[in-house]
Amino acid sequence: MSYSLAKVDRIIDHYGADAEALIQILLDIQHEFRWLSRETLLHTADRLGLPMNQLYNVTTFYKHFSLVPQGRHAVSVCVGTACHVRGATRLLDRVAQGFKLSPDETSADEKFSLKTVSCLGCCALGPVMVVDGKYMSNPTSNEIAEIVEECE
Amino acid sequence: MSKLTSVSALDELRKDILSRRDPKKTKLSVCSGTGCRAYDSEKVIDSLKSGIKQHGLDDKVDLVTTGCHGFCELGPVMVIYPDGIGYFKIKPDDVDDIITETLSQGKVVDRLLYVDPEGNVITKEHDIPFYKYQNRAVFGSNQSIDPKNIEDYLAIDGYQALATCLSSLSPEEVLETVKKANLRGRGGGGFPAGQKWEATRNAPGDVKYVIVNADEGDPGAYMDRSILEGNPHSVLEGLLIGAYAIGCQKGFIYIRQEYPLAVEHLDRAIEQMRELGLLGENILGTGFNFEISVHRGAGAFVSGESSALMSSIEGKVGEPRPKYIRTSISGVHGRPSDLNNVETWANVPLIINKGVDWFTSIGTEGSKGTKIFSLVGKVNNTGLVEVPMGMKLHDIIFKIGGGLRDGKKFKAVQTGGPSGGVIPEDMLDLPVDFDALNKVGSMMGSGGMIVMDEDTCMVDVAKYFLEFLADESCGKCVPCREGITQMLHILKMICAGEGQPGDLELLEEIAAMTKACSLCALGQSAPNPVLSSLKYFHAEYEAHVNDKCCPAHVCKELITYHIDPAKCKGCGKCLRNCAVGAISGTKKEPHVIDLDKCTKCDTCFMVCPPKFSAVTKLSGNETLPVSES
């Protein structure tokens, strides 16, 4: 999705351009565009009257923010404790191999992003992989390869 | 809905809601919690909706979509009232039978019932061992209400406790009640809630805040999420009661943004409260004013710490500060602020409604009431369980949890998340109790309870928690930042087969330093996973260091994959599944793994049919068993 500063403005206005709502504003912008561009951050800093270094401070501290574009397909592997003891490390290896990505990486063609997440609340399925909202319990290398194929 | 301007108007509304409901009417309570959604519960619910309509059963049947029921292992789950029939693992294809058999003719669909390990079929949900031994005072309401409908909450006496407080108890009396109940914080530390409320109440200043900690940072737990998803009003009602007792007009809810369903249900609940006049000015005509704002956390474990959380609410980086002055004196914006965990708040309305005597009749001397645990890992019945404090770990894991999966042997249970420790088998008689768990080097924590079997490596588990903490330490103070990094480095070396003599002593030394010198509880408790596993599983560490052997066959660098020629029937399944072509062999002949090509991905081990179990992992000096033939 291309980003427009008009949308960013709408989000900022929703919070009354309150500098204290910085994190909430950035979450909404991130949700809308899946990442935070430098242009967006500069604009937000300007609108909220905050120094840019505070925005970098916040966006690099909290894990959810991404300063690079995210892939069209979100791939996550749960590395919560329950999934870990049921073999999440091996699953993550297989997923990384199958999608040719390291955790927290996005493919060059911006097709896939791979993330690790903590407990998703479905430990009974553990270890779990989620691709675009679809849950899979401990897929094998072949099953992962099929998913890679299926994604447009 | 019009605003309620008095306590009696709330009573009237409740009567009106109840008069419109017939307790004898068939009610389907279908779980739509996060766990069941992963099993496609939404499709089941859609088919139920259209099926009920098609069969003209709209007037005869109520369909309620609820939050988590607890038994996530067997999702999607459903309970049919008034009989209390429990159906499990429901597929969209089962819906036809549920409608034509159960709803239309009152017949039970046997294949959807629970079957215990001995093969006994159990019809009623509350007779199932998983539920029978629980005391679901807080969590049990989840399955009676649609979290998106405030009327459902009102129908089970919702906001009755608030009305009682506002109309007939002084703030001091409410405070006294919570103090007498000895409600201790469910977020980890177990600090008495009443005492914290009192400190905030007595702190100087007119503007004070109450806050819900819904950050749920423990990476292996989901009970706070499930309370908020399934029964948000119980937490909100507790918060209002606390605000009244402390003297606050404003509250915050700090919730992980990773919990979109919980955020949605909270927002909706707050909106409905406002419509009914349960938020805003002059609530129920009693002169009490209160507002709430929801603050989504952007993902930082350390921001669950009280001072860090408060600076996060102010829009800043959530790093802890030294607490010479506690947050109950100086918190958000330097104002006195009381922070409690989701589950702590959810207990408050119960204490007011059912009384101190009821609450203190449950639990042990020092730990009263119930506690919700996320019972997960290598246990048969994965799910959320609520037990009276004082229940033995053994009973939780074996009676409720149904013991270990796949007939494996129990090894340890981990409580307290990254701040907690592992508890070995000979200590399973321990009761869940704040003080008893602290004594053995673990802690109650927020409720993660991870069961581990013989295939779990304790060194790997310690490494896992330290990896998490190294990532999450804010880095503000050196002992935590460097202590964790150095301990992790040693553990990584040990797991890679490069452990040195003296490593274990060094680990203990760094652990002691980190514990003693870190600023916040993240650093202070970070050594617990290492120290507890070193204490109870020392031999396993020694095997890694001295024999370069991982007895549980987990540490990748210390194991190799082999196919036992005596067991391999040459079915070729592993060969077809190996992504790197490391397996060779002809049909019906034993296959062989080329160790130079093998990436140790575990796939062959997973896919080799259980009747053969030919793929074997070896470590240290282990060799393939000599075949009997």
Ligand SMILES: Cc1cc2nc3c(=O)[nH]c(=O)nc-3n(C[C@H](O)[C@H](O)[C@H](O)COP(=O)(O)O)c2cc1C
């Ligand atoms: C690093 C760190 C993370 C924490 N994370 C949480 C959390 O996710 N949820 C929570 O309720 N308490 C968490 N706590 C504990 C809180 O600081 C605080 O003690 C608690 O919310 C108080 O509520 P309670 O007294 O009702 O338990 C954390 C503490 C530390 C040091």
Ligand code: SF4
């Ligand atoms: S103990 Fe760790 S997390 Fe806590 S303030 Fe120090 S560096 Fe930050």
Ligand code: SF4
């Ligand atoms: S562990 Fe993985 S890479 Fe090694 S032989 Fe088995 S399937 Fe192939």
Ligand code: FES
């Ligand atoms: S730990 Fe992975 S879903 Fe709970």
Ligand code: FES
């Ligand atoms: S989510 Fe359905 S039972 Fe837990």
